[in-house]
Amino acid sequence: MGYILEIKNLSVEANENHLKIIHNLSIKFPEESVSVIMGPNGSGKSSLCQTIIGNPEYSITDDLGDILFFNESIKSLKVNERALKGIFVSFQNPVEVAGVSIASFLRQSYFNKFKDKKFNDFKEELLKSLELLKLDNDFITKSLNENLSGGEKKKSEILQLLLLKPKLAILDEIDSGLDIDALRIVSNAINTVKNQGTTIILVTHYKRLTEYIDDIQNVFVIMDGELKKTGDKKLIEELEKNGYKAINS
Amino acid sequence: MGIKRLILDRNNLKVFKFEENIDISLKDNSNCSSELMFILSNENIKETNIHIKLEHETNLRLFVLVTYNTKGRSIKDKKNINITLNLLHENARGEVFLAGKYHSNSDTDINIVINNRKKNTKGYYRGINFLYDSSHIFTKGLINIFQFANKSDSYFKDNNVLLSPKTIAKTSPILEIKADDVKASHGATIGMLDESQIFYLESRGFERKDINDILIDGLLKKNFTEYMSDELYNLFKDNISN
Ligand SMILES: Nc1ncnc2c1ncn2[C@@H]1O[C@H](COP(=O)(O)OP(=O)(O)OP(=O)(O)O)[C@@H](O)[C@H]1O
Numbered sequence: 243m244g245y246i247l248e249i250k251n252l253s254v255e256a257n258e259n260h261l262k263i264i265h266n267l268s269i270k271f272p273e274e275s276v277s278v279i280m281g282p283n284g285s286g287k288s289s290l291c292q293t294i295i296g297n298p299e300y301s302i303t304d305d306l307g308d309i310l311f312f313n314e315s316i317k318s319l320k321v322n323e324r325a326l327k328g329i330f331v332s333f334q335n336p337v338e339v340a341g342v343s344i345a346s347f348l349r350q351s352y353f354n355k356f357k358d359k360k361f362n363d364f365k366e367e368l369l370k371s372l373e374l375l376k377l378d379n380d381f382i383t384k385s386l387n388e389n390l391s392g393g394e395k396k397k398s399e400i401l402q403l404l405l406l407k408p409k410l411a412i413l414d415e416i417d418s419g420l421d422i423d424a425l426r427i428v429s430n431a432i433n434t435v436k437n438q439g440t441t442i443i444l445v446t447h448y449k450r451l452t453e454y455i456d457d458i459q460n461v462f463v464i465m466d467g468e469l470k471k472t473g474d475k476k477l478i479e480e481l482e483k484n485g486y487k488a489i490n491s
Numbered sequence: 492m493g494i495k496r497l498i499l500d501r502n503n504l505k506v507f508k509f510e511e512n513i514d515i516s517l518k519d520n521s522n523c524s525s526e527l528m529f530i531l532s533n534e535n536i537k538e539t540n541i542h543i544k545l546e547h548e549t550n551l552r553l554f555v556l557v558t559y560n561t562k563g564r565s566i567k568d569k570k571n572i573n574i575t576l577n578l579l580h581e582n583a584r585g586e587v588f589l590a591g592k593y594h595s596n597s598d599t600d601i602n603i604v605i606n607n608r609k610k611n612t613k614g615y616y617r618g619i620n621f622l623y624d625s626s627h628i629f630t631k632g633l634i635n636i637f638q639f640a641n642k643s644d645s646y647f648k649d650n651n652v653l654l655s656p657k658t659i660a661k662t663s664p665i666l667e668i669k670a671d672d673v674k675a676s677h678g679a680t681i682g683m684l685d686e687s688q689i690f691y692l693e694s695r696g697f698e699r700k701d702i703n704d705i706l707i708d709g710l711l712k713k714n715f716t717e718y719m720s721d722e723l724y725n726l727f728k729d730n731i732s733n
């Protein structure tokens with residue numbers, strides 16, 4: 243099997259202040275795998291996720307740099323085109339959209355993607371997903387992310403993931419802000435998505451989440467916008483024990 | 492120009508299609524609480540005057556929807572919408588909600604006056620305007636809290652969303668307070684749709700033009716329809732779909 247996502251010689255800066263955040267980064271993510279990205283605060287993990295989906299706040303600075311999705315460059319595609327190709331990036335801080343109910347948002351995004359599905363298909367999948375996340379049915383009457391707790395916002399992201407069934411899910415700190423039970427519930431949902439064939443990239447600070455997720459294949463450590471180390475699940479243990487300092491030396 | 496008079500002495504729930512000039516009185520000691528809606532949709536009328544008088548213990552929620560059909564046509568005359576909320580007696584409470592969409596080169600002045608004449612009166616205004624094409628709008632809000640109208644509470648909140656670079660929105664709130672121990676405030680926003688919301692929706696596969704509709708609907712709900720009772724909302728929906 244090939245690679246679903248290839249980051250090639252990618253350098254990225256923030257448009258606002260021209261801060262160079264990512265430097266000549268290359269990483270390959272195999273199809274139908276689970277990978278973990280770790281790294282200290284401010285090392286550029288979220289910026290990488292946002293650049294992959296096309297956040298206009300970031301620019302690729304070097305023309306040679308590229309992002310390949312199934313071997314095709316996506317760097318000049320519009321944001322929604324990347325999404326419709328099958329890339330889903332969950333946000334570290336999901337945006338609040340007042341007055342738009344989760345229900346209508348989910349319905350519209352579902353039918354944007356699955357044009358031939360019936361309303362009953364949607365309803366069935368929605369109810370199943372709510373149950374999987376142990377959310378009450380009236381959760382979807384709330385405004386999208388507005389006045390939701392930190393943990394509820396993360397569940398709202400996973401609810402969208404469950405319905406949209408992307409080919410690739412990049413989950414940026416999906417575990418931060420979750421209580422012990424919620425972490426288990428969300429991990430279970432991620433495993434479900436993975437078992438349906440979605441490739442998973444987890445950005446996290448904690449070993450905790452990775453203990454609940456099955457079949458983690460690769461671990462990448464990013465520091466100062468560069469790939470510093472690649473390994474398997476054992477690398478997470480090492481980091482937990484010795485911290486990031488041990489890597490630089 | 493005739494003036495329509497509407498005297499209410501019991502609870503009311505009504506939706507009207509446009510009146511040029513209207514006087515609304517909620518009568519004393521009636522314990523009445525009314526919810527009204529005006530739909531201003533006749534683009535040929537230059538001036539609309541809505542005068543509200545609230546007596547003892549009365550309670551009114553007024554929704555004004557501006558939906559002039561001026562899309563794609565050039566408009567010569569300026570339009571004026573004047574709304575005066577007179578809180579005549581103690582414990583009267585009036586709330587005015589206005590939502591409007593403005594197209595082509597239309598030029599609209601909205602004048603809101605809230606007069607807190609007696610103790611413990613409450614008057615609130617909340618507006619949401621969507622400006623398309625090269626439309627202009629100027630909203631003035633005056634809150635007058637009269638002498639001895641202690642413990643009054645009023646606000647003027649005006650939100651303007653610019654959907655094209657050629658639109659202009661201005662808003663000017665004035666507070667005149669001659670009593671003690673009152674609450675009066677104002678707030679105004681003028682801006683485009685939120686970039687981070689647009690990006691979030693794009694990242695979930697939405698097209699830009701659908702996103703505008705979704706965000707506009709959301710703002711309309713948050714600032715306008717959410718304040719309606721279910722009964723009024725249903726009447727309003729029926730009216731719009733006719
Ligand atoms: N939109 C932006 N504009 C300006 N600077 C930015 C922007 N986004 C990120 N940065 C800067 O780039 C650096 C990397 O930030 P980023 O959020 O990618 O780090 P991170 O690895 O996700 O950190 P954390 O683990 O704390 O979430 C930081 O110094 C940050 O201040």
Ligand SMILES: [Mg+2]
Pocket residue numbers: 287288289334414415
């Ligand atoms: Mg981050």
